Amino acid sequence: MTMRLCRGIAAILITLIFLPATIATAANKYLVVLDPAHGGSDKGVRLTNTVYEKDVTLFIAGEIRKEIGTKGPISIKLTRTADEDLASSERIQMARASKADLFVAIHVNAGFGRSSSGYEVYFPGFKKGSKQQGGSSEIIDDMVRNKFLNEGVRFAQHVMRNIEPIFPRQGRGLREAPVPGFDELDIPAVVIELAFATNIENRKKLTQKDAQKAIAEALSKSIKEYFTTMGQSGEK
Ligand SMILES: [Zn+2]
Numbered sequence: 001m002t003m004r005l006c007r008g009i010a011a012i013l014i015t016l017i018f019l020p021a022t023i024a025t026a027a028n029k030y031l032v033v034l035d036p037a038h039g040g041s042d043k044g045v046r047l048t049n050t051v052y053e054k055d056v057t058l059f060i061a062g063e064i065r066k067e068i069g070t071k072g073p074i075s076i077k078l079t080r081t082a083d084e085d086l087a088s089s090e091r092i093q094m095a096r097a098s099k100a101d102l103f104v105a106i107h108v109n110a111g112f113g114r115s116s117s118g119y120e121v122y123f124p125g126f127k128k129g130s131k132q133q134g135g136s137s138e139i140i141d142d143m144v145r146n147k148f149l150n151e152g153v154r155f156a157q158h159v160m161r162n163i164e165p166i167f168p169r170q171g172r173g174l175r176e177a178p179v180p181g182f183d184e185l186d187i188p189a190v191v192i193e194l195a196f197a198t199n200i201e202n203r204k205k206l207t208q209k210d211a212q213k214a215i216a217e218a219l220s221k222s223i224k225e226y227f228t229t230m231g232q233s234g235e236k
Pocket residue numbers: 037038044045053107108
């Protein structure tokens with residue numbers, strides 16, 4: 001056997017020894033795509049003369065990414081890291097392309113009057129009635145979809161519980177509504193409406209760095225809890 005051949009075999013053996021470990025590590029890593037809503041010319045709702053929804057959502061998403069870090073089993077990817085225009089279709093496409101495990105869009109709410117306040121979480125909604133009509137492949141599609149919706153609801157429950165201390169007794173609940181583009185996502189996906197820019201108290205809080213950091217902490221905690229409790233009450 002030549003030295004060259006010897007080295008070649010050694011390289012293959014080393015690859016075979018280390019490959020399963022690499023695959024296992026990758027499989028245990030969860031990816032969350034956070035979408036700081038709006039950006040660039042799309043400012044979102046106004047909080048002050050200089051602060052808009054797009055700024056608050058970007059800051060909070062950035063804080064979550066810092067908080068989660070890169071060393072643990074969860075990694076965070078942001079749809080945008082700067083004040084730039086980004087179409088919703090591109091945000092959805094980014095989550096699909098990066099094979100994310102969870103998609104979270106972060107918004108600030110606005111109401112017609114000043115009285116609405118507090119936080120709410122939206123998920124895209126369960127299909128009704130199609131199981132009876134559909135063929136077996138459609139039934140399987142529905143089952144897969146319902147599993148993602150259930151997981152989205154489970155994540156939302158962590159979020160509601162962790163945000164509660166920041167906006168006490170202002171939980172507006174979990175809401176089922178069609179979310180544009182979410183149909184194309186085959187992963188759990190939710191929209192968080194943090195609080196109302198149209199409410200004086202909520203607006204004040206949303207513009208404070210301390211409160212923004214507290215919100216980021218609450219959401220980071222929710223993400224960690226969601227993955228660590230995954231599959232504990234039934235199949236994964
Ligand atoms: Zn918004």
